[in-house]
Structures are given as structure tokens and as C-alpha cells.
Amino acid sequence: xxxxxxxxxxxxxxxxxxxxxxxxxxxxxxxxxxxxxxxxxxxxxxxxxxxxxxxxxxxxxxxxxxxxxxxxxxxxxxxxxxxxxxxxxxxxxxxxxxxxxxxxxxxxxxxxxxxxxxxxxxxxxxxxxxxxxxxxxxxxxxxxxxxxxxxxxxxxxxxxxxxxxxxxxxxxxxxxxxxxxxxxxxxxxxxxxxxxxxxxxxxxxxxxxxxxxxxxxxxxxxxxxxxxxx
Numbered sequence: 001x002x003x004x005x006x007x008x009x010x011x012x013x014x015x016x017x018x019x020x021x022x023x024x025x026x027x028x029x030x031x032x033x034x035x036x037x038x039x040x041x042x043x044x045x046x047x048x049x050x051x052x053x054x055x056x057x058x059x060x061x062x063x064x065x066x067x068x069x070x071x072x073x074x075x076x077x078x079x080x081x082x083x084x085x086x087x088x089x090x091x092x093x094x095x096x097x098x099x100x101x102x103x104x105x106x107x108x109x110x111x112x113x114x115x116x117x118x119x120x121x122x123x124x125x126x127x128x129x130x131x132x133x134x135x136x137x138x139x140x141x142x143x144x145x146x147x148x149x150x151x152x153x154x155x156x157x158x159x160x161x162x163x164x165x166x167x168x169x170x171x172x173x174x175x176x177x178x179x180x181x182x183x184x185x186x187x188x189x190x191x192x193x194x195x196x197x198x199x200x201x202x203x204x205x206x207x208x209x210x211x212x213x214x215x216x217x218x219x220x221x222x223x224x225x226x227x228x229x230x
């Protein structure tokens with residue numbers, strides 16, 4: 001690149017958004033574009049390899065997770081406290097979080113599963129709900145939408161005569177405020193599922209003590225951005 005060309009590029013960076021100028025240079029220069037594509041390809045391969053490493057590490061540590069699971073069950077209201085704090089932090093109040101009895105995560109080569117056990121309650125009949133999130137195994141899958149499935153939820157009849165009268169009088173609580181966890185079980189989202197695995201499951205004691213507020217703030221911000229886009 002000549003001195004004049006270099007000077008021209010520097011002027012463009014001063015006038016325009018640097019990222020836009022950067023992309024424009026790559027679009028105009030075929031060699032740079034080819035180089036950028038190769039870097040992107042290697043980055044994708046790196047991400048896939050790191051994901052495989054994470055899964056291998058989890059598989060090796062799974063016996064320890066199962067040991068920890070048994071110990072956590074000895075702490076009264078452990079998982080119900082965690083899930084209640086989590087959804088309160090997200091701005092939801094839901095009695096169902098108080099009925100979570102146990103929780104476990106399994107990871108395979110193609111997916112991870114969240115097992116949520118419930119004690120007897122007046123909201124759902126399910127004793128266990130399993131949320132399955134697929135994980136990419138190829139570069140193409142990295143760019144595709146993540147597939148999430150959940151156990152069919154069996155809802156119990158919740159409204160007694162008094163609740164029906166309140167609804168008729170216009171005193172019924174806002175559904176958005178009272179069914180956050182239930183909505184997640186019915187239609188799980190990638191952001192919340194991955195947060196539960198990455199933050200709650202990796203360090204449940206911190207979540208029990210409500211020490212993961214900073215991570216939760218990022219999740220709330222992400223959810224707010226999604227609502228604005230919609």
C-alpha cells in the first residue's frame with residue numbers, strides 16, 4: 001500500500017465508523033476478503049473444538065456432579081430457593097419455583113438436558129420436567145437456530161370459585177408477573193436454559209446465596225433487548 005493510499009484510509013477512519021470502513025476495505029480487496037473468510041473458518045473450528053473439550057471435561061466430572069447432587073438434597077429448600085431467586089431476579093413471581101425439589105444437568109455429544117423435579121403441588125401434575133437443548137456439532141449448525149424441546153406440561157385446574165370472582169371483578173394478577181417459570185417450562189428459551197447451566201449449575205452455592213447478581217443482570221439486559229426487537 002502506497003503512502004497516499006495509507007493516508008486516504010486514515011482520513012476515512014476519521015470521518016466514518018471504523019468498523020464500517022474495515023468491512024468496506026475487506027469487501028473491495030479480494031485478498032483481504034479471502035483472508036477474512038479463512039480466519040472466520042478457523043475461528044468456527046476453534047469454537048467447535050472448545051465445545052467438544054467442555055463436553056469431555058463435563059463427562060469426566062459427572063460422577064462428582066452426582067455426588068454433589070446427593071449432598072445438596074440435604075440442604076432444606078435448596079433448589080426451590082435458587083429457582084425462586086432466579087425468576088424473581090428476572091422480574092417474575094411464580095409459586096411453582098417454590099416446588100422445585102431437585103435439579104440435575106446431563107451433557108451428551110449432541111445436546112444437554114435439564115432435569116427439574118417437583119414435589120406435589122396445585123399447578124402441574126408433572127413430577128419431572130426435562131428440557132433438552134441441542135448443541136452444534138458442525139460449522140453449519142453453529143449458524144442455525146438452537147432446537148429446544150420440553151416435556152409436555154400437565155396443568156392442574158387452578159382456579160377456585162373465589163379466584164374466578166376476583167377475575168370477574170378485574171382483580172386478577174398480571175399473568176406476566178405470575179407465570180414466568182411456568183412459561184419457561186412450557187416454552188423454554190436458549191438464554192435462560194444456558195444461564196441456568198452456565199451459572200446456576202456450575203456454582204449452585206453462589207446462586208443459593210444470591211451471589212450471581214452480575215451474571216443475572218446480563219441475562220435481564222439480554223431479555224430486554226429481545227423484547228425491544230419484537
